[in-house]
Amino acid sequence: MTDIQPTDAMVREMVRKRHRRRRTLLVSLAAAVVVVAAALVGAGLVRANNTGPGEAPARVPAGATADKAGLAASTGAIRIDLYLDYLCPECRNTEKALAAELETLKAAGDVSVVYHPVTFLDDRSSPEGYSTRAASAAACAADQGRFEEYSAVLFDRQPPEGGPGLSEAQLIAAGEEAGITDGGFAKCVQEAPYTPWVTYVSDAAASRKVALTPTVMVDGDRIEVTGADAAASLTRAVREARG
Structure with missing residues (x-):
């Protein structure tokens, strides 16, 4: 058999391919670690x-x-901004x-509670898109003055x-459970006019470096809400913000 001696060009190409494969592997592993970490706590990743x-x-x-990037409840x-x-x-x-602590804080009259219904997990349903459908329906509930009740x-x-x-039928039925009686709610859910707004809210959140839900x-200032006492964390943060 005749030995083939590699040229400089061949060596450079082999090195280039090896480095490219290594970069691809490292990027894939890093992405996998972040996704797994999010999944372990039941969080949404964007x-x-x-x-x-x-x-x-x-x-x-x-x-x-x-700024049209959220819904103000008070x-x-x-x-207080909540991305869910x-x-x-x-x-x-x-x-x-x-829920209970937010009601207490709103009753005190010194907090502005803003909800951001985002769609980071759209690809976790099959077919894709449930997060968008649910958030769009929640926007319809906001028109009825029942956003928080519907979200619950x-x-x-x-x-x-x-x-x-x-x-779709279950999303409409959820409105009845939330106390919505106006027939316009069902039509709104069916026509989904707020889908573009939901996309805008999600994009605005991502542009503000909000990468996980909740x-x-x-x-x-971001606070820890996945620990043993999320309500206490919220209360403490609001107290500190009051000065």
């Missing part, structure tokens, strides 16, 4: 978005904030853990990841 959310849609639900000097995905199990836990029902009925999610911020 890709980074450094380009900004783009132009806000013309139609937004009742209660939308001035007004006050101290701002309706398919995120840890978001369900957080919503339940904070959606989390109570939260479907498992990997399935189709709640059907994320809760008090006056712009």
